[in-house]
Amino acid sequence: MTERRSAWLLAPPGLIDYDVANEAMHTLARRRLDDEIPDSVIVLQHPPVFTAGRRAAEDELLWDEATVTARGGAVRRIDRGGSFTFHGPGQLVVYPILGLGGRPDAAAHLRRLEEVAIRTCADLGATVRRRADVQTGVWVDDEKICAIGVRLLRTRVTLHGMALNCDTDLTWFDGIVACGLPDHGVTSLTRVIGRDVRVDEVAPIAIRHVADVFGLAPTEAPDEIVRPFLAAAVA
């Protein structure tokens, strides 16, 4: 068994503005690339926002921007892999900012993100699985419960990550063709287990599995690292 690497854990409470979190995440990743800081793991929730990866098709956003805005959401085009997805209250978002070393294996990183979701759901009594025949992510039958999308800096440092629906308002997903898959639905832990499963309950379990699966020893991040995230809490 290899020794665990020390990693900063950032788990700001409340809903964290997407733009601020995205920028802060990129700052951490650039500093990680320059070996100024250790690995870090960001665990948070966002206010409602649709994000589109670079290969998302325009017509996969099914609502017009006015409808999105009227519902209190936003649309952002970002730099991760994958198509459209939704983030919002009740969804646990995990962004591991990790150095992948000299022989980076992006596929293994995706499989580990899936493994975190699988173990987390299993602890809560939900049986979920990979669908290698469909797409990266974690599924309950034909419905996706955990979306995954990643970006790498210079192929070596990871950005973005996974979004696990806990008690997410799933009607938001009506606004997009989620992950570019028109024939597949989305679901949540609340729906699968049949009781209200909140992010507060899921987060500590997920953090434990992130540490196990990625071989990390989480420590509290320094104040100046967490501050931008705290300042961006909107609720």
Add this chain to the structure above:
Amino acid sequence: MTSIQMPQLGETIVEGTILKWLKSEGDQVKADEPLFEISTDKVDTEVPSPVAGTVTKLLVAEGATVPVGTAVMEIDDGSGAGGNGASAPASAPAAAPAQAATPVAEAPAEAAPPAAQTQTQQPAAPAPTAPAPSTMPDRGPRSGILSPIVRKLARERGIDLATIAGTGEGGRITKADVLAAAAPPAAGTTVAPLPSVGPAAAAVMVAAPSMPAGQGEEAQPISHIRKAIAAHMLASTQQTARAWTMVEVNVDRLVHLREDSKEKFQANFGVKLTYLPMVTRATIDALQQFPLVNSRLDGETIVTPRFVNMGIAVSYDAGLIVPVVKGADGMNTVGIARAIADLAARARSHQLQPDEVQGATFTITNPGPYGSLLSVPIINQPNAGILSLDGIQKRPVVVEDDAIAVRSMVYISMSWDHRLIDGELATRFLARVKHNLETWDFAEDLGL
């Protein structure tokens, strides 16, 4: 001159799409400066330059999807050495060797014969100076604007959108284009070559006429790993001269040993006692006796490792993977049992590191637990052979003094590459494995 390839970002990722060139022809680049953006599956990344120099050529268009290892850019770094082959490994620091494209694959770093690498890569790479029209943008399934209806229709009809030239606005693929592509080609028309898959994979796809899913049938796009397995299996059947030999082994003593001591073994060592580690140990001894079976062909040279890295075929949810017990010749049967249990468990939870599926010098497949009686496996290149352990069965056999008795018997066979090995050697090798299994006292080696 350094040629930059589509990097390998994991053993299951076989292709990538050029999202954006960050440098143009004539631009100066520094070492580690991002050259272009790529997208594969759910990962986008910038690809940094391995060298400092001047960009001389962009070899494919933005939006093109090309196999891992395809040359996509040339940089003049003042080295003068031409030929993308020579610079290939250095050109992708992020990349595992291109040939290590899949877990079932042959392409261990230290075992990748340069000749074989060239051989398999050549057809994959578009001619450097003339990117094929089929790799132009707006053809990739995700690169242009595609309506969900078009995608759904394409999926239903089993059409790869990357193979269709769009006739809509800006080259957009329309519903009519998909329907036209779904129709059988008229006599005399030529079918466009498939872009965005490896050469062997492409061969898989074009081998049979299209027969899209009809009523009562389900259509699923082939997964990356399935595609990779298909390509490598086909490549092995095309590139090796496969022959097959079987022996029958009396494993009565092993069955009794296992029945008597499996609880104790599990209690002592924390892993289940199975026959596979015993057969592996017996096979390693035979490989040491007949090193040519542990060798590989590198062009016109036979390379014979003094060590044994044993590949063990493991099936898991995504398909088939061959994790490698490195230095297996230095392990006793307990060590082998532990190593196999650990690798198989991590294979099934997708935790294997790239190094752990590379470098096999010989491979064992073990379909026995699923009930097989005989198997003819495909060789895991560049190995010279693959041994199959099939199911143990009680059979009436003739024993000493011409009596008939009931014994636990098993067929152990090997597919072997007749380019390297002849029948006599293959048979003597298998006879040695048989002799070991029938005469060795495994109790001591198992710490029992």
